[in-house]
Amino acid sequence: MIKTIVVHVDGSAHQDSRLRAAARLASEHDAHLVGSAATGISFADMALLAGAVSPPSPVVDLDALRAGARRRLDDFTVQAGRLGVASIETRLAEEDTAFGLLLQSRYADLLVLSQDPPRGSAAPSTPRDLPTHLALHGVRPVLVVPDSYHDAPIASTIVAGWDGGGCALRAIDAALPLLCRADAVKLVLVNPDTLSGLHGEEPGADMALYLARHGVAVEVIVERTQATAGNALATVARDSGAGLIVAGAYGHSRLREWVLGGATRELLERTPAPLLLAH
Template sequence: MYKTIVVHVDDASHFEARLRAAAALADAHDAHLVGTAATGMSVAAYAMLTGSMGAMPGDEFDSLRASGNASLARFAERARQLGVRSAEGRLVEDESRAGLLLQSRYADLIVVAQDSPDAPAVRGLPQYLALHGPRPVLTVPAGYAGEPIADSIVVGWDGSVPALRAIDGAMPLLTRARSVRLALINPEREVGLHGDEPGADMALYLARHGVPVDVVVERTEWPPGEALLRIAHDNDAGLLVTGAFGHSRYREIVLGGATRVLLERAPIPVLYAH
């Protein structure tokens, strides 16, 4: 089960979506919810920028603290309204990536916003945390309005270590789901990763954990990310689970890949791990 969940707190308009998701998970797992806001830079970085290494932080840095604390106050009030039983706010005097990476060491799950051009200040945050952090990352799209997350789940399985870590990170959700589709996209292209019957071994592994799993093998010319989105739509899924950057980052970032498609376009929450 998840017992500590960290949610990124800021003043973006789509913060409500990720807080709703985090609050629902905290309620379902009787977890402690930690809202983490960041000043955007450390005291040392501020001092270097202002050329005052020997001085105390000035009014501008105090305003960054005040802004972060105001966001945390809104988080506390909204979390209370959503019925979160155990919550706290933490202000990190650093930029968001470093602050959340530190907090991830002491949590079971990190909840952030889906990558969006409307939030350039934290663009790239989900993939940074998935690549460098020790915990699974749940991204929540701006349009999420509180729909059930763990009722119907689609798991993208390509035999890779990142996909395996995503499955392990999602296990508290998978074991509670009504239905889980283990989706394999053109498995014959992943030579040596699936065994004689693609999906069978992983399905058996999940079944032994009590997961109600069915295997879906999709042979298509669609890119893997697009195919996963279609399977999720056809099965009315509330969550996608997938490895982040299962192929080389050059291939994913420069040539495109499933991770990029899901980070930018998934209409439902996606849980990643690397």
């Protein structure tokens, strides 16, 4: 069940699409919508500022940062109400944006944010690679909404990537409330022969049966292609007019920093529809 949704609030031009997606899901699932805004200054930064002998350059006006975040949250409340959301709450995080969202998402079923915008067009409080960071470090699924989204049904046709792995399984389980509502679910396997040990004799059959027992109208699609897995999923989604893509967020540690695998990064950059990720 989806009963609590956290949406990133930064007041940027990219906020409209993600708020529309979050509001639609909140209304369809009778869920509580939480708008989360951050000052952009972490507790550690504030401690350093408090102990500084001389003012930092440029001077950080914490009161102005708080006031700006509160204004964004007030605007969010008005916008969410206009979109028909019945249960709304706002949270102001005295933190950097990524940590504040990670903290709030612990107590929610879904975290909604936008694709990385072009350089120079993000709000000052929104760091680059925010979807990457939250997808790999968070404990809840992340819904990444492209700017092209307006108000289309999300759980109409859904494309779900399946490779037999744990990340894909967690993404499908996280999306189950949406999959059960969908008119059609396309379970897409890309070149499954290379992972035959994970799929069994009939690739996709066991997962399709699992979903069917939950009442999901599922169809298995096997793509044997020279294209990358990310491009293959995006193409199926585009050709079928899907309202949602579900995929595992794959990453690996490089010098103790999490970085995304190629397929996940491709989907984040080029998804034609809202993208639900879980790691």
